[in-house]
Each structure stands twice: as C-alpha cells, then as structure tokens.
Amino acid sequence: GVGDAAFFLGGKPKAFESVAVRARNVIGEELGLTDKDRFAFCWIVDFPIYEKDEESGKIDFEHNPFSMPQGGLEALNGDPLKVLGYQYDLSCNGYELVSGAIRNHKPEIMFKAFEIAGYGKDEVEKRFGGMVNAFQYGAPPHGGCAAGIDRMVMLLAEEQNIREVIMFPMNQRAEDLMMNAPSEPLAEQLMELNLRVIPQD
Numbered sequence: 138g139v140g141d142a143a144f145f146l147g148g149k150p151k152a153f154e155s156v157a158v159r160a161r162n163v164i165g166e167e168l169g170l171t172d173k174d175r176f177a178f179c180w181i182v183d184f185p186i187y188e189k190d191e192e193s194g195k196i197d198f199e200h201n202p203f204s205m206p207q208g209g210l211e212a213l214n215g216d217p218l219k220v221l222g223y224q225y226d227l228s229c230n231g232y233e234l235v236s237g238a239i240r241n242h243k244p245e246i247m248f249k250a251f252e253i254a255g256y257g258k259d260e261v262e263k264r265f266g267g268m269v270n271a272f273q274y275g276a277p278p279h280g281g282c283a284a285g286i287d288r289m290v291m292l293l294a295e296e297q298n299i300r301e302v303i304m305f306p307m308n309q310r311a312e313d314l315m316m317n318a319p320s321e322p323l324a325e326q327l328m329e330l331n332l333r334v335i336p337q338d
Contacts, residue, residue, distance in 0.1 A: 149191075176292065181226040183207075187217040187253065197254050200224055203268075204238035205278075206250060213249045223280070234289055237282025244272050 144160060146153040165171040186206055188199035196217050204222040206212045212220050223239035241247050251261045262269055290302045300306040305315045327333065
C-alpha cells in the first residue's frame with residue numbers, strides 16, 4: 138500500500154548484519170512495533186567452529202576453540218566449514234545473557250581441531266599444556282555456562298546501556314576512572330613476575 142517500504146541488503150552477511158539489525162530496531166521503535174512489555178528468550182545453538190578468511194583463504198576458529206565438535210573426530214575429517222560445536226547461548230530481548238559449551242576433553246580430538254586451524258601438536262602442548270596433560274588422565278565429558286548478571290540487571294532495570302548498572306564502569310580504553318585503574322605496578326610486583334618495563338624512545 139501507499140507508504141509501504143521494503144529494504145534489501147546485498148553482499149556477505151557479516152558486512153551488513155549489524156546495519157540490518159539497527160535498521161530493524163529503529164523502524165520497530167518508530168512504528169511502535171516493538172513489544173517492550175515482555176522478556177523474549179531464545180537459545181542459540183549449533184555454532185560453526187571454523188570460518189574461512191576471505192582474503193587469505195585460511196581456516197581459523199570462529200567460536201570457542203575448546204568446545205567439542207558435534208560428531209567428534211569423524212566430523213573433523215570432512216569439510217571444516219560444516220563442523221558445528223556443542224555451544225549454546227541464551228539470549229533475552231536480543232542481549233546475550235548466558236554463554237556456554239561442552240568441553241572438548243579428548244586430546245586426539247583437540248589436536249585434530251587445532252591442526253585444521255594451522256596449529257601443530259607441539260604448539261598446542263606448549264600453549265595449553267596444563268589442559269592437555271589433565272585430559273591424559275581421562276577427564277569425563279563436562280561443560281557449563283557463565284551468566285551475565287549485569288546484563289540481567291540491565292534488563293530488569295529497563296536500561297539500554299550496561300554501564301548504567303555497573304558500579305565502576307570502564308571507559309573505552311578499559312580504564313576505571315573511579316578506582317584509578319589500572320595503576321602503575323610497583324617495582325616489587327614487577328620483580329615477582331619477572332617483568333621489566335622498557336621505556337619507549
């Protein structure tokens with residue numbers, strides 16, 4: 138009808154998804170189509186583990202590299218871009234409230250998963266040796282999740298910005314101006330960590 142409009146965005150999804158979301162939200166607000174009187178929850182599952190860099194063609198991790206691939210070792214022998222992880226997020230009104238995964242607890246699967254992304258066995262053992270060593274003793278399947286309590290409070294307080302419900306919010310440079318943090322480390326602290334500050338010219 139008169140006054141109707143249709144919007145089309147073309148190209149690769151990652152390039153325009155954020156624009157499409159903002160347009161949808163603004164239009165929904167202006168036309169009174171957004172339901173503000175309820176909490177709408179949604180579980181997000183089946184995250185892809187890998188992504189391909191469009192410029193270099195390199196395969197790398199898109200999400201949590203320590204999550205168990207669906208299908209285990211067999212799934213890793215096929216197309217890496219089709220491998221899904223046992224990962225899950227709980228969203229409410231578009232905000233991520235909970236994020237979690239089932240842990241990749243089998244060393245042979247972990248080594249293969251990292252090999253696909255270009256990390257050799259030696260590098261994995263060097264960087265994550267403690268975890269790999271623990272799994273050698275037969276860790277059982279396990280997983281969990283972390284809840285964003287501050288985001289829950291933000292929604293309950295009907296605020297649009299999480300900074301409104303954090304006692305000492307950080308600025309864009311990750312500085313806490315109220316606590317004057319981060320502060321300069323003491324010489325004793327640097328020595329304890331075997332660190333030395335080299336002044337820039």
